Ligand SMILES: Cc1cc2nc3c(=O)[nH]c(=O)nc-3n(C[C@H](O)[C@H](O)[C@H](O)COP(=O)(O)OP(=O)(O)OC[C@H]3O[C@@H](n4cnc5c(N)ncnc54)[C@H](O)[C@@H]3O)c2cc1C
């Protein structure tokens with residue numbers, strides 16, 4: 301699997317670390333309504349789709365940026381790689 | 392037909408001309424008391440114990456491909472009961488006890504071989520952690536021994552004991568652990584369930600569910616037509632989220648690949664199972680002589696049933712670090728399965744979350760050893776609408792209530808379990 305980093309170009313998957321579904325960036329508001337249910341869903345529940353999946357990868361052996369990769373989980377084909385929208389929370 | 396030595400001899404001498412198929416190939420009936428989705432080890436074992444222990448025989452197992460085409464036929468066949476936590480250990484020990492009598496029970500040679508497992512340790516801290524695990528096992532009535540370096544060296548002389556980064560100080564041993572023949576486990580349960588009246592229906596993919604107005608799950612839609620079911624159990628391992636989606640369920644699961652490798656055949660070399668956790672490597676030798684080994688999961692979501700090269704490299708590096716003598720060995724085959732990783736690394740066997748629905752999932756990379764107990768407990772859960780004592784903690788709502796069973800303490804990061 302090659303991931304084409306927008307900063308570094310096509311690099312071996314070995315250089316990257318996977319975090320998971322890109323929705324992990326959107327942390328619920330702990331003071332919001334239904335915060336407990338929202339955190340249960342945020343921490344534990346996943347769509348885990350068979351098909352296109354937006355997911356977070358960290359280019360640790362390269363530019364050390366967080367990336368949002370859209371990848372088909374049935375084929376590993378990568379449709380797009382962009383800088384993560386809010387890298388400061390993509391940890 | 393009961394299998395026996397006489398039977399083997401007669402069929403062998405007559406070129407198997409009078410041998411019968413081991414199970415029927417029935418067309419699906421319009422309705423069953425219980426439908427089990429998934430013809431892996433767990434689904435078939437569930438059907439068998441439903442029929443045998445609970446007298447529920449109007450049962451179908453629906454399999455989208457052929458039985459054993461999923462993880463049941465792809466795993467590295469290690470069976471063990473060396474868990475730490477009270478929510479897990481009695482369950483896995485019950486599985487081990489069922490393994491110990493499985494061949495007699497099924498009248499089928501599943502090749503259970505209690506050749507032992509050793510988990511290596513490389514530091515004082517790791518030794519203490521294994522001592523704790525071993526003590527927990529013994530408190531649960533399970534065999535465990537902490538072996539020092541000299542004992543281990545006499546038993547397995549060919550390891551690199553003086554590895555600069557991970558010198559081997561000893562290991563935690565469970566002698567009753569070992570391996571079983573994975574395909575035979577599938578076939579043995581299928582044959583025994585079939586003999587009790589269970590319909591095993593292959594090439595029958597579940598594509599949807601029928602629901603009553605109150606939400607009850609009342610049947611399945613399949614590539615071979617609609618089938619009604621009084622109770623419907625899912626035992627589809629890595630495909631659970633896909634079926635969950637058809638039911639509007641989001642689950643605490645990520646599906647990831649785990650690869651396995653087999654070398655060319657050798658004379659007997661490795662006495663049991665050896666795990667080198669620090670190096671992400673484990674190995675045993677099959678009865679045919681090939682070295683069977685593996686390591687870490689590929690750490691990303693996938694349904695492709697194949698992995699990538701970084702893990703191949705990582706596994707082979709681990710192997711070379713542990714036992715440099717395998718450096719000239721040729722690797723014959725490599726493949727991957729689809730692991731249903733949960734958020735705490737432990738399985739789910741539960742009723743619900745809708746009436747008429749039952750869940751068996753979350754086996755991570757270690758559900759082969761669980762096959763007998765999983766079938767036993769899932770059958771109990773379906774038949775009585777309540778979990779058995781052995782799966783009492785393996786509930787779906789534990790992620791909401793906080794009663795996690797997290798052996799590694801890795802938290803809600805499935806790829807770290
Ligand atoms: C490489 C590898 C090595 C492993 N090594 C070990 C080990 O050494 N020890 C150990 O204990 N565990 C091991 N495991 C884990 C173990 O194999 C699994 O946890 C276990 O097999 C899962 O249960 P199962 O046998 O019922 O699953 P599966 O065999 O995967 O059964 C699920 C079945 O559901 C079917 N299915 C899916 N969707 C549908 C549908 N829509 N309709 C109908 N049917 C459907 C699939 O085709 C499949 O046959 C390993 C796994 C892998 C991949």
Ligand SMILES: [Zn+2]
Pocket residue numbers: 305306307308309359362363364365
């Ligand atoms: Zn980069």
